[in-house]
Amino acid sequence: MSTSKQQPLLEVRNLRVEFPTRRGSLIAVDGVSMEIAPGEVLGVVGESGAGKSMTGNAVIGLLPSPGRVESGEILLEGERIDNLPYEQMRKIRGKRIGAIFQDPLTSLNPLYTVGEQLVETIQTHLDLSEKGAKDRAVDLLEEVGIPSARERIDHYPHQFSGGMRQRVVIALALCAEPRLIIADEPTTALDVSIQAQIITLIKKLCREHGTAVMLVTHDMGVIAETADRVAVMYAGRIAEIGPVAEVVKNANHPYTHGLMGSIPKVGHEVERLTQIDGSMPRLTEIPTGCAFNPRCTEKGPRCMVERPILEPVENSFVACWKFDPEGTGA
Amino acid sequence: MTEPLVKAKGIARYFDVSPPLLNRLIEGSKRQVVKAVDGVDFEIERGQTLSLVGESGCGKSTIARLVVGLYEPTGGSIEFEGVDLTALDNRKEEAKLRGRMQMIFQDPYASLNPRWRVQDIVAEPIRHKKMFDTRAEVTSRVGELLSQVGLSPADGEKYPHEFSGGQRQRISIARALASNPEFLVCDEPTSALDVSVQAQILNLMKDLQRKFGLTYLFISHDLAVVDHVSDRIGVMYLGRICELADTRELFSNPRHPYSRFLLDAIPDLDMTGKQRIPVAGEVPSPINPPSGCTFHPRCPFANDRCKSEQPELRDVDGTQVACHGVEENRLEPTG
Structure with missing residues (x-):
């Protein structure tokens, strides 16, 4: 989809994440495709249950059980990573893909000092001595703006x-200079x-290191400030994906607009307010056709039966029959 | 000018967070007190909305609980229609006044009893106040309340878990309205909700205010929400109000450095591309607050006076500001 000839850093093709249950499969992510170029910040926005976190989790291979990637492909620098065995994926996580989660207290181990956690992560991924790793840890803490880093490194997370x-979590994610960071509601x-x-x-940090970021959040304000492009998700599907200025200022899809x-x-x-x-x-009762049709004010008969596909509208891609030459059938 | 419906004068609430007695005796540690709310004054006119806004730990939720009587104030008075609720020792009288105020809580998952049917939840205040004699009357009133908040009367048969977050918040509102209150205290009523649902709830609250002439005390950390709902806004920092102003005035001409900086921190949805300089530092611990003006360690305009002397709320062109810099007129004008 991207116009540049550069190979995308991350490519997600037709991703489908399912949660098998006794009453059948719940489809949390349904046919999501996106690309992130090196150094680009892609915002993924949506309300609770839109599947935005599941998309992020699928990329880092941390889908909560019993969720699994049912179909589709995830490619990191052209190489498939969604079907790797656990141990191989573990080596990629942290080294080539960093992660920042929502709650900084639960993503740090309360029983180890910040320094021990940083040094462990650095030594797992980089070939450095204890001393070298510690120096790097101090540098990282300084870089993320923690004052008097050399003393603070021996403190525990609760301090x-x-x-x-x-900031410590961000330093951890940056340890091995990953090319991509998945930031889930940071x-x-x-x-x-x-x-x-x-x-x-x-x-x-993205500017200085050329790191690409997949920024998952529900907050449009954060997206508008940070992202280059944004994907709006609804009920596990992408409703609209395009340059952030276009999506924020003249949203095309009726959902984004609302x-x-x-x-x-x-x-x-x-x-x-609108x-x-x-x-x-x-997830158990996703309507047929366009998932947004029960709440849409511009729906036509076609929206009730046929699922819209992402089609180019101006510089964005929008999944809405309104923009199709054949229309909504209304 | 008419008598304000609610008037708080110098209300304070301290929490004792001392280590246990044994530790104090053996380790010689001292008593510690958190001044969660420390001398706050405000008035709310009938039919108006006053919002209190601030970051976590600034004491805004404590004020909400003080006003409805969930906490006893350490000092100061809260007047409702000129009657001091803190000095009232007549229980019957107090219950009567308290019944005219209700509260909506933040978390619609924790504030509804999961074992009760919605109709019982909504009917609880009605039964408690014995507002109707027959069961049929109660049922029809519950149905009416549920339709007022955009649910169907038949939903009364269901349990809370069958509803989404937004619908549960509607149930909370229906319950709050059941005793025909005039004054509603809303503690972050929409912060647990998604934006599209938040818009529904904010619209509903505005409609109800118009319809029943309700007065709101609205607690929130979200300045955009506060801008949308309020007539007046109090900006809080570490247990005190640092600026109290009309909504339009606060947003067009914030005076206190902390208000300016909060406004500057709102993510820019218009994408004007203006450069922000986020103010460094974080809210200090309320156990050991800085001397003088508690904001001085983060304030770019602080001088020696700010470090030693605590500023009082003073009138400046119709708004109230607690800042030595504003009083001495030495702050840079806002750009």
């Missing part, structure tokens, strides 16, 4: 505040002022 912990647990600091830090209207904005005097009635369907 850090939330924002500082998230700022959701933080206060606005700390959130602004972390966003600025992630942006700076979503943007429902976000209260500072300084915009509106009496009522509201999308209803809520995201449960």
Whole structure:
């Protein structure tokens, strides 16, 4: 899809993630395709249950049991990684793909000092002596903006505040200079002022290291500030994917349009917010045709039976029959 | 000017977080007190919305709980229609006044009893206050309440787990409305919800305010939400209000350095591409707050006076600001 000839760093093709249950399979991610170029920040946005975290988890090979990649391919620098055995995938995680999770307290081990955790990760992936690894750990902590890093390195996670912990987690993700970082709601647990600091830090690090980021979040504001391109997900499918300015300012898909209207904005005097009635369907009852059709105000008969495919609209790709030459059939 | 419906004067709430007695005796550790709320004044006019906004640990939720009586204040008074609730020792009188205020909580999963049917949850305040005599009347009132919040009367038969987060928050609102309150305290009512659902709840709350002339005390950390719902806003930092202003005034002309910096930290959805300089540092521990103005370690305008003397809320052109810099007129104007 990308116009450049450069090989994409990460390519997801027709990914389908299923959770087998006694009452049949739940499809958490359904036919998702996306690419991330080196150094690019791709935002993945959606409401709870949209499948955005599952897409991220599938890429790093950490789908919660019993979830599994049912079909589709995930390629990292042209090489398939979705079917690798556990041990091989473990070597890729941390080395070539870093991960930042939502809650910095649970992603650090409370029984080890921050330094021990950093040194362990560095030595797992890089051939460095204990001393060299520790020096690198201090450098990393300084880089993510932790003051007096040489003393702080011997502290335990509980001695850090939330924002500082998230900085440690970012340092951990950067240990082996991965080409790609999966950041799953990295700022959701933080206060606005700390959130602004972390966003600025992630942006700076990507620029300096040329790291690509898949930024999974529900917060359009964070996406607008950070991402180059954004994929909007709904009920396990991509509704719209395109340059962030286009999606944020003139959303094409009716869902994205409603979503943007429902976000209260500072300084915009509106009496009522645009509201999308209803809520995201449960995975057990995804409607046929377009998954958004029960809540859509522009639906036609075609939307009820035939699932829309991503088609180019301006610079984006949109999955909506409204933009198809044959229309919604209305 | 009419008498405000709710008036808080110098309310404070301290929490004792001392180590146990034995540790104090053996290790010689001292008593420790967290001043969660430390001398806060505000007034809410009838039919208006006052929002309190601030980062975690600033005491905004403690104020919500103080106002509805879930905590006893350490000091100060809370007046409802001119009657001091903290000094009231007549239980009957107090129950009558308390019944006119209700609370909506943040977490719609934890605030509904999972073993009760929705109709019983909503009917609890009605039964408690013995508002109706017959079961049929209660049922029809519950049905009416459920339809007011956009659910169907038949939903009363179901249990909370059968509803989504947004629908549960609607049930909480129906329960809060059951006793015909005039004053609702909403503690982060939408922060557990997705944005499209948040919009539904905010719209519903505004509609209900218009319909029943409700007065809201709205607690939130989200400035955009606060901008949308409130008439007046109090910005809180470490247990105190640092700026209290009309919504439009606060957003167009924030005076306190902390308010400026909070406004600056909102992610920019208009994508103007303006460069932000996030203020360094974090909220200090409330156990051991900085001397003088508690914001001084992070404030670019702080001087010696700010380090030693605590600023009081003062009137500046109709808004109230607690800042020496504003008083001395030495802050740079906002760009």
